[in-house]
Amino acid sequence: MTQTDKTIAVVKGLIMDGVAKANSGHPGGAMSSADYATILFSEFLNFNPDDPQWFNRDRFILSAGHESMLLYSLLHLNGFISIEDIKNFRQFGSLTPGHPEVHLTPGVEATTGPLGQGLAMSVGFATAEAYLREKLGADVMDHYTYVLSSDGDLQEPIAMGAAALAGLWNLGKLIVFYDSNKIQLAGPTCKADCTDHRKVFEGLCWQVLEVDGHNHDEIRKAIRGAQMETGKPTLIIGHTTMAKGCASMEGSHKTHGEPLKADEIKATKKKLGLPEEDFYVPGDVVAEYRARFDGLRKNAADWRAMVDGKLSDKDFAKMWGHVTKPRPELSIEWPEFTPGESMATRKAWGTCLDAVMESLPTLVGGSADLDPSNQTANFRNTYGDFAVDGYGARNLAFGVREFNMAAIMNGIQLHGGLLPFGATFLTFSDYCRNAIRMSALQELPVLYVFTHDSFWVGEDGPTHQPIEHVSSLRLIPGLIDLRPADANETKVCLDIALKQEKMPSTLFLTRQGLPILDPAEFPAILDGPRRGGYVLKDCDGTPDLILVASGSEVSLCLETAKLFKRKVRVVSMPSAKLFDDQPESYKNDVLPPEVTARAAAEAGRTPLWHKYVGLNGVVLGVDHFGASAPGKTLSDKYGFTPENFARMIREKY
Incomplete structure (x- = not known):
């Protein structure tokens, strides 16, 4: 057994143990992808062991988010999360949720639950890298975007649309590994798909390489070949076996979304050369995995010194300021x-x-x-x-x-x-x-x-x-x-x-x-929107009637207010979210509770507005589909006129 074999076996042991302890998760795909991901992380991925957010790091996006235990195992070897985090897989408040979440876990680059979106987001990563490389220089911005995708990712149509753009844009530093284990949750992929992915991706202007996804030399050669192709994104099709390494369940679709049984885990650990110990991570595996960390740290430090040196260039400093400004x-x-x-x-x-x-x-x-x-x-x-x-x-x-x-x-x-x-x-x-x-x-x-x-x-x-x-x-x-x-x-x-x-x-x-409203007449318009809703036009004293609207219906409210002799307040509410987030005191100042005569207008569904005008308040809106006709005709037909709005209000109040 080579050191790489041992590391991969340890990763698979963590995958099995983490899913089993949670009694929930997806071990099969994580095990079929383990060879590629472990080799990528331990031999190729450029990152800073002391700073998961180092700007010029390689990005790794686990588009197959259900394989999260694979990523968490590697992040543990990176030193970004603890073994206790691994043991708390899928538990409330842990750093190891069921699918990776970028704002929770150090080293996670994207929240990837819905299939296909991780691959699509990776096109955005590679786009940003290419643009910033052009603007800042290849010595400052020069990293790869690696993706691990699954059969399910490529069955989602968003993946093909994103791949078409990546090919058109010649994103040569985008490298996608497709773990083609030919199994999905419901059974073999042949029941749902007949796509020749080589033909499809080559037709989308990608380089396509095919490897045995469990042959380590072929994996290394493919990654190097992908790095050498600078004019096209690369798809590495890794032909793999679901739950590779399992004692008796290799290739079974049941391993996709179900924990392995205790006896299967025991037999599999024996087959992989692991002790029965749960969450086993020996010191020699950690030491070997982290052997290149000093070099990675030096690389990041040299990069930082180089960027600091370039800040003496006014043009670079100006652009760098734009890139880094909060x-x-x-x-x-x-x-x-x-x-x-x-x-x-x-x-x-x-x-x-x-x-x-x-x-x-x-x-x-x-x-x-x-x-x-x-x-x-x-x-x-x-x-x-x-x-x-x-x-x-x-x-x-x-x-x-x-x-x-x-x-x-x-x-x-x-x-x-x-x-x-x-x-x-x-x-x-x-x-x-x-x-x-x-x-x-x-x-x-x-x-x-x-x-x-x-x-x-x-x-x-x-x-x-x-x-x-x-x-x-x-x-x-x-x-x-x-x-x-x-x-x-x-x-x-x-x-x-x-x-x-x-x-x-x-x-x-x-x-x-x-x-266009005049700020001289409506001074609150210049800053009021920041609070979501605000008094655009007020009256003397406590209003008899409050009119609330967003967008195009604010002007309608202003015109409607002129048709009343009583005291009317007009509230513009461009953002219900921002208004709802205001202190209760502010909301009560804008919409005094004692003023119950209220009406709202918006050219859309009406139910939301009762939150602001009360269950019995008047709401002018549209709760039906429209029609093909000039907009002014529809406005008249649907009652979006000051006269009709005033009539509705008078009938109620």
């Missing part, structure tokens, strides 16, 4: 807008983007093939399409791939150093939704720009007219909803989004023009 410290000069003019908030977003894109060189992103509609065309024309026009180009031409766009943005944000945004129509946020959820779960401050936010889309009809989407996205914990009332609120909402540290933001923007 988001709350961003200084952004937003444009001014002319009160009284009419401007769609999507146009206001485009104007803001044009105004700040030069001063924010780390701002990268694009549209899902809707550049003119999403107002990103000038950004694209100014800075070019990433990779196609060079790696310093900043527009990411995602194509009609909304889900991929969202996951790739997550990867860019996880990598660090850049400010990613992505844009599409609001109705297509459904395609992005699980990646948006993963943005929030991973505490990633990415920016989602959703235009065409209501039935005012008009003639495109109900397929393109959002109804439930804003309310639906508000259900995701930790996600900031931003639906600005005009151009001035739009720039404040953008400032909120770009200065976030942990929460993603969704910006909901109109196609139709809205009146």
Whole structure:
């Protein structure tokens, strides 16, 4: 038995013991991938043993997140987590949850539960590396992005879309190992898939290498071959056996999602040359595994000294400052807008983007093939399409791939150093939704720009007219909803989004023009959105009636208020999330409990608004699908007029 064989056997022992102690987990795939992952970590992976967040480290993304015990075992050998952490696998409050979580465990690069998204996020990692390498120099940014993927990953369509972009973008430092054990939870993969992955990935402009995933020399040769190919991403297809090394259950789909029985573990340890001891990690394995750590530390220290030396170059220092500056410290000069003019908030977003894109060189992103509609065309024309026009180009031409766009943005944000945004129509946020959820779960401050936010889309009809989407996205914990009332609120909402540290933001923007409100008349508009909801227009004393709205319906409320002789307060609520997070005292100042005459308006589903106007409050909204007709026609038909809104209120109060 070689030292590598012994280390792999120890890793497999930890996998079996950790899953068995938790009585929950996925040992089979972790064992089939153990040869590749252990060799990668112990011989190839460049990292700093003293700092899991060292900036120029190689990134390893376990896209097959169910194989988490494999990753935790290797992170233990790295010294990042303890044996007690391994023993607490899948327990409440532990550093070793069922699927890796980036904000919990040192050495975990991405939260990978939903299959396919890890691979898609890895494209974002590699994109960030390529852009920063171009801007900072290959001596500063020069690392690989390694991925371990499974049959299930490649069955998720998001993987193919992300792979298509990686191939188009020639991401040569992206290396994916596909653990092809031909087993999934329900049985053999042949029952669900007939894909020739070599043909598919070669057709997507990848280098494809095939190896025996248990032959250590072939694994090493493939990794070196992948590193040598700089013009294409590489897929290493590792033909493996599920639960490799098991005494009697090799190849069984039952090992995919079930702990091995005690007698099977005992027999398997004997077969692997391990003692029966639980969580066995001998000193010689640790010593051999960490033999290169001093060299890794020196490499990281030399890199740090080199970067410090380059800071004397003003151009480098300026770019390095942008890359490393905390988001709350961003200084952004937003444009001014002319009160009284009419401007769609999507146009206001485009104007803001044009105004700040030069001063924010780390701002990268694009549209899902809707550049003119999403107002990103000038950004694209100014800075070019990433990779196609060079790696310093900043527009990411995602194509009609909304889900991929969202996951790739997550990867860019996880990598660090850049400010990613992505844009599409609001109705297509459904395609992005699980990646948006993963943005929030991973505490990633990415920016989602959703235009065409209501039935005012008009003639495109109900397929393109959002109804439930804003309310639906508000259900995701930790996600900031931003639906600005005009151009001035739009720039404040953008400032909120770009200065976030942990929460993603969704910006909901109109196609139709809205009146630009005058800050001289409505001074609260310049800062009020930061608290989610605020008093835009007030009355003397305690109001008789409070009107609440977001987005395009704020102007409707202002016009409706003029139709009443009683005292009316108008509250703009661009963000229900930010308002809900305010102290109770502030919320009561904006919406005094004693004022029960309340009405709300939003061009979408109505139920959420009863939270603010009461169960018996008036809500003007849309609880049905739209129709194909001019937006003004639909507005009249659906009652979004001051006269109709006032009538509804008078009938109630």
